[in-house]
Amino acid sequence: MSDPTPYDLTTGAGLIACPSCDALHVEEELEPGETARCIRCNAILARPRAGAFSRIIALSFTSLVLIVGAIFFPFLEISRMGIGNATSLFGVALAFSQGWLMPLTVAVLVLIVALPALRAVLLVYTLLPLAMGRAPGTMPSPPCACPRRCGRGRWPRSLSSEPRSRWSRSRDWPASALARPSGRSAR
Known part of the structure; x- marks a missing residue:
């Protein structure tokens, strides 16, 4: 176990109670594979759950x-x-x-x-x-299916999270392509 964290007796922040004997323990970060046990009754307070x-x-x-x-x-x-x-x-x-x-x-x-x-x-x-070891909501993109094999995924470009200029956004949407950034007509 590493260095203990500060605790507050008035709110109970930083403390953990034993579910068997109600002994209070200072909450600490566990190392991988380490199990926290009660010093009074040896009950398990916290342990890593593989799988x-x-x-x-x-x-x-x-x-x-x-x-x-x-x-x-x-x-x-x-x-x-x-x-x-x-x-x-x-x-x-x-x-x-x-x-x-x-x-x-x-x-x-x-x-x-x-x-x-x-x-x-x-x-x-x-x-x-x-x-799988990734952030939530980030599944790998499937390979590109276009005949050019451009390297992009099948997802629409508007759903990607990369920042783009206004000009590239207006290329993607025909309705917004009618008006240029300066306000002049595209024709």
């Missing part, structure tokens, strides 16, 4: 598969004296899709299906580059 990104990414993909299963496979079945009926989540939502109950259908589908699916997709989008 944590991979587990979260795998669980996100698993939740997407389970969401699809929850939508289309029956989860409610009623049977009495040989006569039965089964319905899925999608069937329940569509049962209320006529008339003034349409907002209920939209709310059910958004809250039960769309938000968890969006959360899983955004977790993968954020953590996959981190697991």
Whole structure:
């Protein structure tokens, strides 16, 4: 462990409490592979989690598969004296899709299906580059597909993060190419 950081007893900043015995410890930076333990009961306070990104990414993909299963496979079945009926989540939502109950259908589908699916997709989008050692949202560009093999990726030039002049931006957008920077017409 390295040099201890300053702590504040009034706010608790810089302190960590043992989850087993409530002993207070000064929060310190851990070296790679080092584990922080309680001095009183030897419980683990902090440790590196190898493969944590991979587990979260795998669980996100698993939740997407389970969401699809929850939508289309029956989860409610009623049977009495040989006569039965089964319905899925999608069937329940569509049962209320006529008339003034349409907002209920939209709310059910958004809250039960769309938000968890969006959360899983955004977790993968954020953590996959981190697991590969890059910053979030920076996936490698695919190779250029143009016949000239110019070396640029397939992404539109307007989405790249390099600064460009006003003239190069106006070349990319036909509507803005009609007016030059000086205000004169292009023709």
